[in-house]
Amino acid sequence: MSHKYVGGCEHVRTWADHDPIDNHTCHCSVCKRVTGQPTTHVVFFKHGDLSAANEHNMNRQPFNSENPGGPLELCTCKTCGAPIMLDDKQHRIRVIVPNLMGYQSRGLEATYHAFYDPKTGVPKPNDGRPVYEGLRPEFAWPAGS
Known part of the structure; x- marks a missing residue:
């Protein structure tokens, strides 16, 4: 069966047939620390809209090592170590980083910049997308289960 968005690795496949609820370029320190990238393209799906095959083959660890009790877990493949997704323990969202989690960015383009902090000294993005x-501001967290 063909899906709208497909990613993961050869051991754990993920897919979504619904559009994401948020696409942004993240400037937060946690994303920088976890990915090693200066900014991270982040895509949020409603929890039930992003599925995974072979979830039993995923390791789960806190996404934010400075807040290990936080709601997000980084899921990686037990076999090859590839990052698969971020899973929300409250079942509100599942998150992918297209360039690290096997997804094509086409159709998932970031629409704004999130968590930009001018105190970091990094110049404010000027690519025409809003910066927050x-x-x-209009983002609303979906209900969890």
Whole structure:
């Protein structure tokens, strides 16, 4: 069966047939620390809209090592170590980073910059997309289960 968005690795496949609820370029320190990238293209799906085959083959660890009790877990493949997704223990969202989690960016382009902090000394992005100090103001967290 063909899916709209497909990623993961050869051992744990992920897919979604619904569009994401948020696409942004993240400037937060946690994403920088975890990915090693100066900014990270982040895509949020409603929890039930991103599925995974072979979830039993995923290791789960806190996404934010400075807040290990936080809601997000980084899921990696037990076999090859590839990052698969971020899973929300509250079942609100599942998150992918297209360039690290096997997804094509086409159709998942970031629409704004999130968590930009001018105190870091990094120049404010000027690519025409809105820049916010958090998530876009109209973003609403979906209900968890």
